[in-house]
Amino acid sequence: MKVLIVGSGGREHAIALSVSGSKRVDEIYCAPGNAGIAQIAQCVPIGAMEFDRIVSFAREKEIDLTIVGMDDPLVGGLVDQLEAAGLRAFGPRKNAAILEGSKAFSKELMKKYQIPTAAYEIFDSSTAALSYLETADFPIVLKADGLALGKGVLICQNLEQAREGVKSIMEDKQFGSAGNRLVIEEFMTGREVSVLSYVDGKTIKTMTSAQDHKRAGDADTGPNTGGMGTFSPSPFYTEEVDEFCRKYIYQPTVDAMAAEGREFKGIIFFGLMLTDKGPRVLEYNARFGDPEAQVVLPRMKNDIIEVMEACIDGRLDEVDLQFEDNAAVCVVLASEGYPVKYEKGFLIRGLEKFEGQDSCYCFHAGTKSTPEGIVTNGGRVLGITAKGSSLAQARENAYAATQWITFENKYMRHDIGKAIDEA
Numbered sequence: 001m002k003v004l005i006v007g008s009g010g011r012e013h014a015i016a017l018s019v020s021g022s023k024r025v026d027e028i029y030c031a032p033g034n035a036g037i038a039q040i041a042q043c044v045p046i047g048a049m050e051f052d053r054i055v056s057f058a059r060e061k062e063i064d065l066t067i068v069g070m071d072d073p074l075v076g077g078l079v080d081q082l083e084a085a086g087l088r089a090f091g092p093r094k095n096a097a098i099l100e101g102s103k104a105f106s107k108e109l110m111k112k113y114q115i116p117t118a119a120y121e122i123f124d125s126s127t128a129a130l131s132y133l134e135t136a137d138f139p140i141v142l143k144a145d146g147l148a149l150g151k152g153v154l155i156c157q158n159l160e161q162a163r164e165g166v167k168s169i170m171e172d173k174q175f176g177s178a179g180n181r182l183v184i185e186e187f188m189t190g191r192e193v194s195v196l197s198y199v200d201g202k203t204i205k206t207m208t209s210a211q212d213h214k215r216a217g218d219a220d221t222g223p224n225t226g227g228m229g230t231f232s233p234s235p236f237y238t239e240e241v242d243e244f245c246r247k248y249i250y251q252p253t254v255d256a257m258a259a260e261g262r263e264f265k266g267i268i269f270f271g272l273m274l275t276d277k278g279p280r281v282l283e284y285n286a287r288f289g290d291p292e293a294q295v296v297l298p299r300m301k302n303d304i305i306e307v308m309e310a311c312i313d314g315r316l317d318e319v320d321l322q323f324e325d326n327a328a329v330c331v332v333l334a335s336e337g338y339p340v341k342y343e344k345g346f347l348i349r350g351l352e353k354f355e356g357q358d359s360c361y362c363f364h365a366g367t368k369s370t371p372e373g374i375v376t377n378g379g380r381v382l383g384i385t386a387k388g389s390s391l392a393q394a395r396e397n398a399y400a401a402t403q404w405i406t407f408e409n410k411y412m413r414h415d416i417g418k419a420i421d422e423a
Contacts, residue, residue, distance in 0.1 A: 001024055001025055001026060001064035001065065001305070002025075002026065002027045002028075002029070002061060002062060002063050002064050002065075003019050003025050003027070003028050003029070003063065003064065003065050003066075003067065003305070004028075004029045004030070004031065004054075004057070004058055004061070004063045004065070004066040004067070005019065005028065005029070005030045005031075005033075005037075005041065005066075005067045005069060006030075006031055006048050006054060006066065006067065006068045006069055006070060006073055006078065007030070007031075007033075007048055007068075007069035007070040008030075008032050008033055008034050008037075008048065008070075009034070009069075009070075009290055009365045009366075009380075010290055010291055010293075010294055010332075010363040010364065010365035010380065010382075010383040011069050011070075011287075011288050011289070011290035011291070011293040011294070012030060012033070012034075012037060012069040012070075013034065013036050013037050013294075013363040013364050013365070013383075014288075014293040014294045014297045014298070014361075014363055015067060015069055015288065015293065015297065015304070016028060016030060016037050016040055016041050017040060017297070017298075017361070017363075018297045018298075018300065018304040019067070019304055019305065020040045020041075021303075021304075022303045022304060022305040022306075023303065024303070024305050024306070025305060027042070028040065028041035028042070029041060029042050029043075029044055029057075029061065029063070030042070030043050030044070031043070031044050031045075031046040031047070031048065031050075031054055031057065032044065032045055032046060032047060032048070034364045034365070034366070034367050034368065034377070035364055035367040035368050035369045035374045035377075036362065036363065036364025036367060036374075036382075037364065038369065044057060048070050048072060048073045048078075049072060049073055049076060051073070051076070051077075051078050051081050052081075054066070054073075054078065054081075054082075055081055055082060055085050055087070058082065058085070058087050059085060059087070063087065064088065065088050065089070065090060065305070065308065065309070066082055066087060066088070066089045066090070067089075067090045067091070067308065068089060068090065068091035068287070069287060069288065070287065071097075071100055071101075071147055071285065071286065071287055072147060074091050074092060074094075074097040074100075074101075074266075074286050074287055075094065075097045075098070075100065075101035075147060075286070076094065077093070077094035077097075078091075079091045079092065079093050079094070079097075079266075080093050080094050088309075088312060089312075090265075090266060090308040090311065090312060091265075091266040091267070091286075091287065092264050092265060092266040092286050093263075093265075095261075095262045096257060096262045096263060096264040096265070096266075096286070097286045098262070099253075099257065099262075099264065099268070099284045099286050100147070100269075100283075100284055100285045100286035100287070101146060101147060101286070102145055102146065102181075103143050103144075103145050103146075103183045103283070104122045104145045104181050104183055106283070106284050107120050107122065107183055107185070108122075109253075109256055109257075109260070110281060112256070113252055113253075113255075113256040113259075114252075115248065115249055115252050115253060115256065115281060116248060116249065116278065116279065116280045116281065117280050117281040117282075118141070118185040118186045118187075118188050118273075118280060118282075119185060119186045120183055120184065120185035120186070121183075121184050121185075122145075122181060122182070122183055122184075123170075123181065123182045123183075123184065124180075124181055125170075126166050126167065126170040126171050126182075129166045129170065129182050129184060130163060130166055132184060133159060133162045133163065133166070133184070134159070136159075136162070136184070137186070138156065138157060138158050138159065138162070138187075139155055139156060139157045139158075139187040140155075140156050140162055140184060140185070140186065140187055141153065141154070141155055141156070141184070141185050141186070141187050142154040142156060142162065142165040142166065142169060142182060142183075142184055143182070143183040143184075143185065144169050144175045144178040144179040144181075144182065145178060145179070145180065145181035145182065145183060146175070146176075146177060146178030146179070146180070146181075147178055148175035148176075148178045148179075149226055151175070151223075151224045151225065151226070151339065152169070152175045152178055152179070153224060154168075154169070155187065166182065169182055170182055188273045188275050188280055188282070189273075189275065189276075190273045190274040190275040190276065191211075191234070191236040191273070191274040192211060192212070192271070192272065192273055192274075192282065193209055193210075193211055193234045193236060193237045193241075193272045193273075193274060193279075194209065194210045194211060194212055194230075194234075194269060194270070194271055194272070194289055194292050195207070195209050195210075195237070195245070195250075195269075195270045195272060196210070196267060196268075196269050196270075196288060196289060196292060196293075196296055197250065197267065197268050197269075197270065198266075198267065198307055198308075198310075198311050198316060198319075198321065199254055199264050199265060199266060199267070199268050199311060199316070200265055200310060200311040200312070200313070200314045200315065200316035200317075201254075201258065201263040201264060201265050201314055202254065202255075202258065202314065203254075203314075203316040203317045204250050204251060204253075204254045204268070204316075205307075205316055205319060205321045206242075206246075206250060206321075207296050207300065207321065207323065208232055208233045208296055208299055208300075208323040209232060209233045209234040209237035210230050210231065210232040210233070210234060210289070210292045210295055210296055211230060211231055211232075211234045211236075212227045212229075212230045212289065212291070212292060213227065213228045213229045213230065213413060213415075213416055214227060214228070215228070216228060216334075216338065216339060216413075217413065218413050218414055218415045219415060223339055223340065224339075225334075225338065225339045225379075225380070226290060226339070226379075226380060227289070227290060227291045227292075227332065227380075228331075228332045228334065228380075228412070228413045228416065229291065229329070229330050229331045229332050229383075229412075229413055229416030229417070230289075230291045230292050230294070230295050230329075230330050230416070231295060231327065231328065231329045231330070231391055231394070231395065231416065231417040232292070232295040232296055232299060232327065232328050232329075233327065233391075235391065236274055237274075241274060241279055244278060244279055245270070245272065245279050248279075249270065249272075249279065249281060250270065253268065253270075253284070254268070264286075265311050265312060265314075266286065266287070266311065267285075267286065267287050267288050268284060268285075268286065269284065269285035269286070269287065269288065269289050269292070270284065271283040271284070271285070290365075291330045291332060291363075291383050294328075294330040294361070294363050294383045294385045295328035295329065295330045295385060296323075296328075298328055298361060298385060298387060299323045299324045299326065299328055299387070300321075300322070300323055300324075301322040301323060301324060302319065302320075302321055302322060306319070307319055307321065324387075326387050326388065326389055326390075326394070327387065327388055327389070327390055327391040327393070327394040328385055328386065328387045328388075328394050329385065329386060329388075329391065329394040329395045329397070329398040329416060329417045330363075330383045330384065330385040330398065330416070331383070331384050331385075331398050331399060331402050331412055331413070331416050332365070332380050332381075332382070332383050332384075332412060332413075333380075333381050333382040333383075333384060333402060333405060333407075333410055333411070333412050334379055334380050334381060334410075334411045334412065335366075335376055335378070335379055335380075335381060335409050335410075335411065336409040336410070336411040337379075337409075337411075338379030338380065338411065339379050342379055342409065343409060344366075344375070344376050344377050344378065345375050345376060345377070346375055346376045346407045346408040346409060347372060347373050347374075347375055347407060347408075348367065348373070348374050348375060348376060348381070348382070348405065348406075348407045349405070349406045349407065350404040350405040350406055351374060351405065353404040353405075354401075354404070359386060359387040359388075359397070360384075360385070360386045360387075360397065360398075360401045361383075361384075361385040361386070362382055362383075362384055362385075362401075362405070363382065363383040363384075363385060364381075364382060365378060365380040365381060365382060365383055366378015366379060366380055366381045367381060367382070375407075376407055376409070381407070381410075382405060384398055384401045384402045384405065385398060386398035386400075386401050391417060394417075395416070395417040398416070398417075399414075
């Protein structure tokens with residue numbers, strides 16, 4: 001069969017690698033892809049938001065399955081357009097992708113269906129938000145309602161910071177139209193855990209757990225990024241936590257969406273906070289996480305195409321989802337200055353050292369091919385992932401592999417997975 005993947009980051013590279021391992025797949029295309037994806041798929045110069053061109057291409061090439069990796073095209077309704085053209089697509093339709101597309105929607109859904117989450121208020125004007133903050137407890141969390149590349153969340157320690165946050169989100173539009181509405185919620189403390197899941201509208205099958213590191217600097221300092229690294233599984237995601245989440249969070253979310261007439265088929269990413277009062281939902285995403293996909297998918301034993309088709313056809317209950325009994329750590333190699341300001345176009349050396357490796361992976365995020373070779377083309381450049389028999393071993397292997405790669409302005413955190421040592 002022929003498969004088209006929509007997206008251009010490390011997540012899409014991880015998806016492409018999994019797809020390339022399927023015995024059912026003959027040809028892989030990616031729109032627009034990157035230099036790493038181009039080594040296992042045919043990249044086509046079509047942007048992820050160019051819906052008409054994507055649909056035309058899928059028709060022309062007789063694509064059997066289109067996998068939409070990114071949030072923007074999902075929230076924008078690409079799956080709806082593909083299905084309207086008679087094409088099979090993996091990912092939620094527009095009315096279900098709102099689970100990620102609007103934080104206000106997801107908070108109201110959780111409130112209505114009693115899914116545990118942080119207390120919150122929603123504001124449509126900065127004046128009302130500022131007034132509310134006068135009597136709020138701190139620290140407090142400000143969230144832009146819409147999509148903001150994983151960066152639209154501000155943790156404010158005091159009233160002054162909160163006022164600045166409201167101004168930047170709602171008045172200065174730091175995150176564009178995503179800040180037209182604002183969610184203000186209580187600050188929760190505890191361990192963060194990410195759990196990805198496959199959903200077919202009624203059945204949910206969770207994948208192995210993971211934990212992301214969002215801050216740019218070591219010891220969780222600096223601005224929020226799209227993610228500087230991750231590890232899987234989380235030693236803090238116990239059987240007891242899993243049992244609670246299945247009963248009160250996972251299935252109730254799927255059932256709530258169905259009850260609202262928003263049948264969800266695709267990936268639900270549960271961002272959880274393990275508080276002293278039990279697990280709470282921090283956020284939902286409607287697709288694989290990035291870089292969570294880079295540690296979860298290499299550990300999945302199943303044929304990804306068979307799982308995705310089961311989701312589309314409502315047969316997920318027939319799938320026995322299995323993962324390797326090991327661990328993985330991903331360290332993001334970024335451009336110095338990310339996510340604020342950074343330079344691009346530096347030659348990357350050492351990529352060939354990953355060829356033939358069966359437990360180390362170099363997932364491309366922001367790269368492109370030039371006559372001189374592959375160069376940096378984004379803030380997050382590469383995701384170096386390694387597996388190991390334990391989390392500590394995987395971490396050691398991943399950091400060793402980061403030394404194989406050199407490029408000017410190379411930057412990374414040095415404490416990815418350090419929570420492992422405290423488990």
